[in-house]
Amino acid sequence: xxxxxxxxxxxxxxxxxxxxxxxxxxxxxxxxxxxxxxxxxxxxxxxxxxxxxxxxxxxxxxxxxxxxxxxxxxxxxxxxxxxxxxxxxxxxxxxxxxxxxxxxxxxxxxxxxxxxxxxxxxxxxxxxxxxxxxxxxxxxxxx
Amino acid sequence: xxxxxxxxxxxxxxxxxxxxxxxxxxxxxxxxxxxxxxxxxxxxxxxxxxxxxxxxxxxxxxxxxxxxxxxxxxxxxxxxxxxxxxxxxxxxxxxxxxxxxxxxxxxxxxxxxxxxxxxxxxxxxxxxxxxxxxxxxxxxxxxxx
Numbered sequence: 001x002x003x004x005x006x007x008x009x010x011x012x013x014x015x016x017x018x019x020x021x022x023x024x025x026x027x028x029x030x031x032x033x034x035x036x037x038x039x040x041x042x043x044x045x046x047x048x049x050x051x052x053x054x055x056x057x058x059x060x061x062x063x064x065x066x067x068x069x070x071x072x073x074x075x076x077x078x079x080x081x082x083x084x085x086x087x088x089x090x091x092x093x094x095x096x097x098x099x100x101x102x103x104x105x106x107x108x109x110x111x112x113x114x115x116x117x118x119x120x121x122x123x124x125x126x127x128x129x130x131x132x133x134x135x136x137x138x139x140x141x142x143x
Numbered sequence: 144x145x146x147x148x149x150x151x152x153x154x155x156x157x158x159x160x161x162x163x164x165x166x167x168x169x170x171x172x173x174x175x176x177x178x179x180x181x182x183x184x185x186x187x188x189x190x191x192x193x194x195x196x197x198x199x200x201x202x203x204x205x206x207x208x209x210x211x212x213x214x215x216x217x218x219x220x221x222x223x224x225x226x227x228x229x230x231x232x233x234x235x236x237x238x239x240x241x242x243x244x245x246x247x248x249x250x251x252x253x254x255x256x257x258x259x260x261x262x263x264x265x266x267x268x269x270x271x272x273x274x275x276x277x278x279x280x281x282x283x284x285x286x287x288x
Contacts, residue, residue, distance in 0.1 A: 067154075090153065097156050111274070
């Protein structure tokens with residue numbers, strides 16, 4: 001079965017989408033490659049793609065992230081060129097997660113470095129204002 | 144190899160971390176791929192059809208909006224297949240298949256009541272939180288058999 005995957009590079013990775021594309025062209029695998037603004041899309045038979053994924057990850061293990069895509073590259077149901085422009089459905093999640101990829105990369109580097117220290121758990125975020133507290137504020141303001 | 148459901152089901156970070164650790168990530172794009180590669184009456188095949196809203200009745204009542212049932216037609220079978228799950232809150236993505244709060248609540252409820260190993264976290268906002276996030280996910284995935 002043919003599968004399609006997104007390869008997204010972290011903002012602080014020194015690997016460019018064009019480097020990944022060049023590596024795939026040079027590897028001789030029978031895989032279609034399409035460069036995009038956030039990385040590359042690769043499309044091919046599952047076995048070929050699995051091998052290519054390993055080679056791509058080896059280029060920058062903490063800086064390259066890979067996910068599956070349902071539609072093949074250039075599919076008219078998703079491709080902006082066929083739909084009159086606008087963001088591709090599904091881009092929003094990639095856009096959100098791309099912003100935090102440098103943080104995840106740092107987390108992966110720290111984890112791979114055998115950091116024995118237990119990371120500090122995140123602090124409790126501010127919770128919603130409780131109804132009792134709101135009632136007290138209203139009484140104080142309007143009494 | 145364990146089938147790990149990731150939520151949000153479109154998450155690149157979670158599916159990447161799961162597959163790095165040698166497990167299989169259950170993500171919505173694989174379900175969509177199955178649908179669009181299966182020959183059917185729709186040409187081109189659509190990713191959601193009226194039949195899906197009916198299949199969603201397995202997970203949500205008939206008076207629940209069709210958007211929830213349509214989403215559950217894809218997400219529900221993934222929950223049934225899952226041997227473990229990682230749920231991350233606070234993505235701030237209010238569009239697409241993760242843009243429905245009711246579906247997210249229902250999927251979370253089904254995952255919690257399935258009694259499978261479940262890790263619940265929030266998306267990191269700084270480097271310290273990211274280190275904690277990655278460490279917790281690695282420890283969770285290493286503990287799966």
